[in-house]
Amino acid sequence: MAxxxxxxxSRFVRQFHKIFEPKLIQEIVExxxxxxxxxxxxxxxxxxxxxxxxxxxxxxxxxxxxDQNEDEMLLxxxxxxxxxxxxFINCINLSxxxxxxxxxxxTECLMLPVNLIEDWLIKYKSWRIFIIDxxxxxxxxxxxxxxxxxxxxxxxxxxxxxxKQVELKHSEKLSITHQxxxxxxxxxxxxxxxxLKTLExxxxxxxxxxxxxxxx
Amino acid sequence: MAxxxxxxxSRFVRQFHKIFEPKLIQEIVExxxxxxxxxxxxxxxxxxxxxxxxxxxxxxxxxxxxDQNEDEMLLxxxxxxxxxxxxFINCINLSxxxxxxxxxxxTECLMLPVNLIEDWLIKYKSWRIFIIDxxxxxxxxxxxxxxxxxxxxxxxxxxxxxxKQVELKHSEKLSITHQxxxxxxxxxxxxxxxxLKTLExxxxxxxxxxxxxxxx
DNA sequence: TAAATACAGTATCATTTGTTACATTCTTTA
DNA sequence: TAAAGAATGTAACAAATGATACTGTATTTA
Numbered sequence: 001m002a003x004x005x006x007x008x009x010s011r012f013v014r015q016f017h018k019i020f021e022p023k024l025i026q027e028i029v030e031x032x033x034x035x036x037x038x039x040x041x042x043x044x045x046x047x048x049x050x051x052x053x054x055x056x057x058x059x060x061x062x063x064x065x066x067d068q069n070e071d072e073m074l075l076x077x078x079x080x081x082x083x084x085x086x087x088f089i090n091c092i093n094l095s096x097x098x099x100x101x102x103x104x105x106x107t108e109c110l111m112l113p114v115n116l117i118e119d120w121l122i123k124y125k126s127w128r129i130f131i132i133d134x135x136x137x138x139x140x141x142x143x144x145x146x147x148x149x150x151x152x153x154x155x156x157x158x159x160x161x162x163x164k165q166v167e168l169k170h171s172e173k174l175s176i177t178h179q180x181x182x183x184x185x186x187x188x189x190x191x192x193x194x195x196l197k198t199l200e201x202x203x204x205x206x207x208x209x210x211x212x213x214x215x216x
Numbered sequence: 217m218a219x220x221x222x223x224x225x226s227r228f229v230r231q232f233h234k235i236f237e238p239k240l241i242q243e244i245v246e247x248x249x250x251x252x253x254x255x256x257x258x259x260x261x262x263x264x265x266x267x268x269x270x271x272x273x274x275x276x277x278x279x280x281x282x283d284q285n286e287d288e289m290l291l292x293x294x295x296x297x298x299x300x301x302x303x304f305i306n307c308i309n310l311s312x313x314x315x316x317x318x319x320x321x322x323t324e325c326l327m328l329p330v331n332l333i334e335d336w337l338i339k340y341k342s343w344r345i346f347i348i349d350x351x352x353x354x355x356x357x358x359x360x361x362x363x364x365x366x367x368x369x370x371x372x373x374x375x376x377x378x379x380k381q382v383e384l385k386h387s388e389k390l391s392i393t394h395q396x397x398x399x400x401x402x403x404x405x406x407x408x409x410x411x412l413k414t415l416e417x418x419x420x421x422x423x424x425x426x427x428x429x430x431x432x
Numbered sequence: 433t434a435a436a437t438a439c440a441g442t443a444t445c446a447t448t449t450g451t452t453a454c455a456t457t458c459t460t461t462a
Numbered sequence: 463t464a465a466a467g468a469a470t471g472t473a474a475c476a477a478a479t480g481a482t483a484c485t486g487t488a489t490t491t492a
Contacts, residue, residue: 065362073366089352122338135351136305142358146281149365150289150402186366188450193470209469404480409440
């Protein structure tokens with residue numbers, strides 16, 4: 001197990017040695033705690049008091065915006081190399097913040113104690129760049145989510161969604177149900193079935209039970 | 217004029233002396249350049265190459281998301297004490313980023329050279345907190361924009377919009393046209409007129425030419 | 433002051449999206 | 463293997479929003 005863990009930390013080193021200074025890498029390896037999450041686990045929930053920030057080295061995490069009435073809306077995905085900057089927010093803004101992160105594919109993270117995050121801002125230029133870039137990327141992705149909601153009809157949002165899924169899952173053959181899509185896009189299953197059927201008629205996808213072949 | 221400028225810088229000192237360390241205050245006063253923007257001026261446009269970041273000490277700035285087809289959508293407002301973190305993004309991500317900031321009420325900023333922003337992250341704890349908080353607040357506001365778009369009907373979005381305007385303009389009597397509201401909410405003037413009329417019938421507002429009295 | 437322009441009110445119709453209901457087929461479980 | 467459950471297809475209708483067209487009235491400009 002110890003071997004296994006250090007093996008996984010060496011995965012981290014391979015991934016990050018081009019962005020982080022050697023000393024920072026060393027600190028992260030020393031002080032970060034490796035953690036695994038299985039599909040469906042909640043990585044971040046509303047009102048969580050974060051003591052650690054996850055640095056993702058493998059897997060796929062879905063970040064959602066929630067409402068009071070159990071409504072939810074997909075915001076973006078996090079992959080290896082990403083950190084969950086939004087983590088902080090739920091503790092800072094206990095009352096209102098309503099972001100949730102759930103694991104979409106088995107995920108490995110290095111959990112970094114929050115107090116170090118700030119230390120490293122002082123000590124390492126590469127960390128400053130990493131953190132600021134991370135915020136920028138999240139802002140851009142939320143900007144994209146807003147563009148999609150504000151300017152596109154549901155059929156185009158659906159196409160964008162499918163293309164994004166293909167990219168994230170590295171496959172044109174998606175294992176997904178209409179209900180799951182409906183949840184992510186915050187609409188009803190019936191509406192999604194209807195639109196998917198139209199896309200199939202147009203030759204853009206091929207439908208099966210629990211699967212969609214994306215042809216575009 | 218010089219007197220005027222230092223007077224305005226002292227406004228800055230009053231506003232920030234509780235959040236920033238004295239040394240940081242001094243650096244900002246020394247190195248920041250005071251700038252005024254009139255209503256309607258563009259503080260930040262797509263593809264701008266930012267050499268300075270604005271720190272707002274007076275006024276009101278509107279931040280929009282734009283589309284190719286001149287469509288736009290209100291994201292949030294910036295007030296005194298805010299900085300325009302999103303500024304960076306348009307230069308980093310030249311191709312896609314499509315945020316715009318335009319001045320809603322005459323605004324004064326201290327323009328801070330970008331190279332100092334990072335220096336200060338190293339030197340001043342209060343600056344680290346300020347910058348990180350700033351990103352968090354923007355993320356929260358985008359989260360709110362998404363909630364509004366995804367979960368609310370237009371009539372409720374309109375009510376939220378009017379309430380927010382009352383708060384920002386410090387008055388229940390708004391000087392605004394239906395067309396302007398329609399632009400901000402990315403819909404048509406006719407739709408807004410229709411919904412406003414309903415709100416008036418319900419006694420929630422009172423309509424006049426170029427003005428709306430908000431009674432709730 | 434007449435003409436042009438901006439703002440608002442309203443009716444009508446189209447489109448998009450949401451809702452309900454029910455049938456069919458495949459898969460899992462008792 | 464029968465029964466239950468999950469996933470999908472589809473029709474019919476409702477509601478929300480968008481689009482067009484035309485009105486009247488206030489304001490600005492020539």
